[in-house]
Amino acid sequence: MDCAEARAALWPPERLRVVDDTVVRARSHLDGCECCREYFRQDEALLDVYARVRELTAPMRVRRRVFDSLAAARWAPDSHRSGVQPWSGRLLRQSVWPIAFVVLLTVVTLAQIQDSRATEASAVFVEDYLRRAVGQEHIVTDDPAEVRQFLERELGLTLEPLSFAGFELDRAEVCLLEGRLGAMIVYKGTDGSISHYLVPRDDADPRPPRLSTNSGGAMPVVTWATPALEQAVVGELAATALLELTTSSLR
Amino acid sequence: MDALYQGALFLSGGDGDRAESLVVDTVMLAFQEHAADTDPEQTRRWFEARLVRAFLRRVRRREDDPPPQPMDRDVLDPGVFEDLGPHRLFEAAEALPPGPRSALWLVLMRRWSRSDAAAAMQVEPQQLDAMLGYRDVLMRELLARRRNRKGESR
Numbered sequence: 182m183d184c185a186e187a188r189a190a191l192w193p194p195e196r197l198r199v200v201d202d203t204v205v206r207a208r209s210h211l212d213g214c215e216c217c218r219e220y221f222r223q224d225e226a227l228l229d230v231y232a233r234v235r236e237l238t239a240p241m242r243v244r245r246r247v248f249d250s251l252a253a254a255r256w257a258p259d260s261h262r263s264g265v266q267p268w269s270g271r272l273l274r275q276s277v278w279p280i281a282f283v284v285l286l287t288v289v290t291l292a293q294i295q296d297s298r299a300t301e302a303s304a305v306f307v308e309d310y311l312r313r314a315v316g317q318e319h320i321v322t323d324d325p326a327e328v329r330q331f332l333e334r335e336l337g338l339t340l341e342p343l344s345f346a347g348f349e350l351d352r353a354e355v356c357l358l359e360g361r362l363g364a365m366i367v368y369k370g371t372d373g374s375i376s377h378y379l380v381p382r383d384d385a386d387p388r389p390p391r392l393s394t395n396s397g398g399a400m401p402v403v404t405w406a407t408p409a410l411e412q413a414v415v416g417e418l419a420a421t422a423l424l425e426l427t428t429s430s431l432r
Numbered sequence: 433m434d435a436l437y438q439g440a441l442f443l444s445g446g447d448g449d450r451a452e453s454l455v456v457d458t459v460m461l462a463f464q465e466h467a468a469d470t471d472p473e474q475t476r477r478w479f480e481a482r483l484v485r486a487f488l489r490r491v492r493r494r495e496d497d498p499p500p501q502p503m504d505r506d507v508l509d510p511g512v513f514e515d516l517g518p519h520r521l522f523e524a525a526e527a528l529p530p531g532p533r534s535a536l537w538l539v540l541m542r543r544w545s546r547s548d549a550a551a552a553m554q555v556e557p558q559q560l561d562a563m564l565g566y567r568d569v570l571m572r573e574l575l576a577r578r579r580n581r582k583g584e585s586r
Binding site for chain 2: 185189192193195196223224226227228229230231233234235236237238239240242243244246247250251
């Protein structure tokens with residue numbers, strides 16, 4: 182066995198392998214070959230150098246570019262580019278935002294709860310894929326200041342997270358809703374959790390909180406809008422309780 | 433995303449703009465081809481293969497990359513790995529032709545087997561072996577104290 186064969190047989194050296202005849206001969210070669218031992222020593226050192234590369238994180242600018250490109254392909258009229266059928270219609274009009282929030286909730290729930298063996302519709306998979314692709318990170322915190330910084334960093338939003346009576350901040354993460362980047366803030370209570378969605382939208386028409394009539398009874402959704410921001414709260418509560426809770430939090 | 437970006441930096445010789453653009457190309461390509469795979473390791477490899485292909489396709493398609501600055505290597509300075517940062521590695525990578533650069537990234541940095549790397553790069557195993565021979569060049573570039581033509585140490 183020559184040097185090249187021995188190195189190939191033992192590559193990569195850190196991987197566990199069945200010690201068959203080839204491996205035995207390769208190791209035997211190594212024992213008598215200073216050149217090969219030096220090769221693997223250098224390999225280890227090279228890996229150490231590359232480990233320092235892992236400290237470099239992709240700038241937010243890259244994630245934005247990826248998001249913009251993917252979203253453009255995903256929601257472009259010409260769906261051939263993505264190979265995915267578009268969702269029915271352009272769900273960007275005010276009257277259908279509640280539906281979109283419910284769909285997003287479904288996606289998030291599917292991604293978090295369903296068994297990975299489950300077969301997802303391609304649209305759901307792509308939606309989740311995009312959501313994860315653009316999310317630099319989620320944060321798990323009960324500190325409103327950290328959530329505020331997260332919103333500012335990820336979305337350029339300057340606002341305080343809402344306070345819901347009986348619920349505590351749990352985490353915040355980036356979400357994606359019909360091609361728009363938003364945030365989801367999750368609150369935990371003793372009997373369940375609620376999620377507050379915020380999606381920047383320049384032409385949002387301010388309106389007070391109201392129960393959605395489009396959620397099909399699956400889970401209550403309260404939607405409202407403030408200038409340049411569509412918002413919704415979805416939670417494991419009775420519909421009237423959720424509306425009351427939301428209204429109180431906005432006072 | 434971070435791992436892809438790091439690989440793109442290596443392949444782009446540390447050029448941030450080209451690395452960003454390469455990541456976008458890779459993800460778009462992956463987005464169009466992706467078949468759902470629940471194994472994270474397989475997904476990682478799947479993306480890495482597409483990163484290399486996107487890089488090689490770019491290189492073949494256009495030659496607008498500025499050529500590497502000519503440098504004279506003078507003194508080998510072994511045993512200084514611990515002082516080497518990512519940018520030194522990227523500089524060394526930039527001195528390699530695109531094919532060997534891709535092969536070395538897959539095999540040495542990402543620990544691909546030779547056969548898998550050859551398949552990902554769509555080359556014969558013998559061609560891949562030849563590309564991996566550039567490892568010595570990478571090491572020399574990495575360890576050498578380099579001077580530009582003005583004689584300034586880098």
